[in-house]
Amino acid sequence: MTTSPPSRDPARPVEATIARHWRELLGVDAVAPTDHFIQLGGDSIRATLLANRIEDELGVRPGVVELFATLADVARHCEALLAEAAGGDA
Amino acid sequence: MTSRFDNFQARRHGARYRARGWWRDTTILDDLRAAAARTPDKPAIIAARSFARDVATISYAQLCRHVDRFAAGLVELGVGREDIVAVQLPSWWQYSALALACARIGAVLAPIPVDYRRREVEFVLSRTEAAVYIGASTWLGFSHQGMVRELAPALPGLRHRIHLGASADLEGPELDFDAFFAQDHLRRHAAELDRRAPGADDVFLVMYTSGTTGEPKGVIHSYNTLHAITRAMIESASLGADDVISSPGAMTGLAGFLYNCLVPLQSGATAAYADLGDPDGGLQLLAQHAVSLLYAIPTYVLGLVEAQRRRPARLPSLRLVVTGSAAVPPHLIGAVQGALGVRVLALWGMTENGGVTFTWPDDPPDWPTQSDGRPIEWMEIQITERAADGSGRLRVRGANQCLGYFKRPDLYAAAVDDDGWFDAGDLVRPDGRGGIRIVGRLKDVIVRNGHKVPVVEVESALHAHPRVAAVALVADPDPALGERICAVLVARDPAPTLSDLRDHLRGLGISAQYWPDLVHVVADMPLTATGKIQKYVLQDQLRALRARGG
Numbered sequence: 326m327t328t329s330p331p332s333r334d335p336a337r338p339v340e341a342t343i344a345r346h347w348r349e350l351l352g353v354d355a356v357a358p359t360d361h362f363i364q365l366g367g368d369s370i371r372a373t374l375l376a377n378r379i380e381d382e383l384g385v386r387p388g389v390v391e392l393f394a395t396l397a398d399v400a401r402h403c404e405a406l407l408a409e410a411a412g413g414d415a
Numbered sequence: 416m417t418s419r420f421d422n423f424q425a426r427r428h429g430a431r432y433r434a435r436g437w438w439r440d441t442t443i444l445d446d447l448r449a450a451a452a453r454t455p456d457k458p459a460i461i462a463a464r465s466f467a468r469d470v471a472t473i474s475y476a477q478l479c480r481h482v483d484r485f486a487a488g489l490v491e492l493g494v495g496r497e498d499i500v501a502v503q504l505p506s507w508w509q510y511s512a513l514a515l516a517c518a519r520i521g522a523v524l525a526p527i528p529v530d531y532r533r534r535e536v537e538f539v540l541s542r543t544e545a546a547v548y549i550g551a552s553t554w555l556g557f558s559h560q561g562m563v564r565e566l567a568p569a570l571p572g573l574r575h576r577i578h579l580g581a582s583a584d585l586e587g588p589e590l591d592f593d594a595f596f597a598q599d600h601l602r603r604h605a606a607e608l609d610r611r612a613p614g615a616d617d618v619f620l621v622m623y624t625s626g627t628t629g630e631p632k633g634v635i636h637s638y639n640t641l642h643a644i645t646r647a648m649i650e651s652a653s654l655g656a657d658d659v660i661s662s663p664g665a666m667t668g669l670a671g672f673l674y675n676c677l678v679p680l681q682s683g684a685t686a687a688y689a690d691l692g693d694p695d696g697g698l699q700l701l702a703q704h705a706v707s708l709l710y711a712i713p714t715y716v717l718g719l720v721e722a723q724r725r726r727p728a729r730l731p732s733l734r735l736v737v738t739g740s741a742a743v744p745p746h747l748i749g750a751v752q753g754a755l756g757v758r759v760l761a762l763w764g765m766t767e768n769g770g771v772t773f774t775w776p777d778d779p780p781d782w783p784t785q786s787d788g789r790p791i792e793w794m795e796i797q798i799t800e801r802a803a804d805g806s807g808r809l810r811v812r813g814a815n816q817c818l819g820y821f822k823r824p825d826l827y828a829a830a831v832d833d834d835g836w837f838d839a840g841d842l843v844r845p846d847g848r849g850g851i852r853i854v855g856r857l858k859d860v861i862v863r864n865g866h867k868v869p870v871v872e873v874e875s876a877l878h879a880h881p882r883v884a885a886v887a888l889v890a891d892p893d894p895a896l897g898e899r900i901c902a903v904l905v906a907r908d909p910a911p912t913l914s915d916l917r918d919h920l921r922g923l924g925i926s927a928q929y930w931p932d933l934v935h936v937v938a939d940m941p942l943t944a945t946g947k948i949q950k951y952v953l954q955d956q957l958r959a960l961r962a963r964g965g
Contacts, residue, residue, distance in 0.1 A: 352932050353914050363556045366917060366927045368530075369693035370864055373718055374895055376695065380725070389693045390465050393555060 340400035358397035425616040437814040450683040451475040462508040465691035485516035487600035496521035501545035503527035505690040521613035526667035533924030552581035633821030643814040644769030651773035656683040663692035694718030705732035712865040763787040786846035806844035810836040899932035
């Protein structure tokens, strides 16, 4: 289904963290930045669990609505939340 | 007038049910009118859209006007009495108004869950011969408009396709929902609406529910069977006009339709619902709109408790949580009491009969962990084929019970005996207080996130994969989903991965809620003497694997 390489870019640690949770929660072997949460079987219950895990691990909580997106978009959103939490101008 | 539906229940029991006050001669439309006359400005519906981030508040007077407007539009499209209108919408306020618009003109509502895909949607549309399909244009990144456009050539009976949020991209006979219903159809058809008003024994709903063996079954309910179910829910929770009632359940399913539409209307109360059904959004809804009663499946209730622990909201109006459709975990009662400050009642029912047994306010607070409740006055229960410990097969009958399965009287006849007892397919034991406790299932069922999985259909779809030699779906207990779907395979080399299987099912048009959550490859299947797969053996193997942490 997906041809782009799996996400293991060390320069994008947030994306790698979220990719790990996607793999665990969605039961898939590999995820790519362009993969969409819904296309991999994500639903509102899993989105909530994902938000809980991100909050526990990264200390910021994305809205459930923001998680219905591609891995790259979710990662960007969380990076923005982290930057905001760090002082708004990071 | 001849009818396409056979109301055996009304012929045989109608007079008695009416004499007892369980059935009536009015419909939900009369409840709507009465509430609108008493409290025209009171909110009938508060509907939040998660992605649009807006909230629609519809008063009783406004709801009456929308219902007339939508009903006149359906008349304009040629929808007649007993014609089936298929609706595949998220829980938006238009869903309630469309359901009531069907009731206004004696049309029959056939809901289709939003996550149903090509295969399931085609089945419902072709089986019901629906002339009208009303759906979202897109929802959660999926184009329902595109899906139905592809299906249309194979569905000659489908004359109209109406899409909400579609205005820019219409093709052929497709209509934009807002533009079409904004036209003044009422001017031409106002007189027609009252002429078509249905009787209380007419059919309101054909609701497809996943069959455990083979095809989905279209459960037929009349205004009266739904009235009896609705009243059971109102009385068991002592609901009244001051309540604000909410459920995260989709309105295309029976529990969501009852708690977000029929129960509030029949009580003259307010319905509050959202289209995503996630616990975070649900908690906000509870707090912002002073919800007093929540109905949700146990896993959702636990999600709500977690949301409240993370970000406590003030919930002074909440007074009761009702749960059902799966066993209540023992820690749920205390967790709800601790985090939300209210008690929990449980119910048991099926799409065929709504809510049959209920735990009651005079039961001990933790009773739902030991019981699925006592029957409401107008439903009888019977435990047959009892084992030494008193457990046996559950059968039910009474005023809630549906009229049958649409176009499959044979399937319904197989589930009911001559005295009207319906075999629920559950193994139960007496709870010691006049009620029942579900102890197991007699059918091959997986209930994932509150939804029954069509086990046989998914198995045969998986079997069509070139590297699957044999397959069995078994339930895998899961705290978030209740049960997950485990596909046990005998595979040809190289064994397909979970992603391979999901891609295969997606390609066949099977909705994601039925895809396996995990895969387990075995060398061969344990078989009975007659060659049937012994699922309980597979289940034991999985349990052993889990115990070893595998």
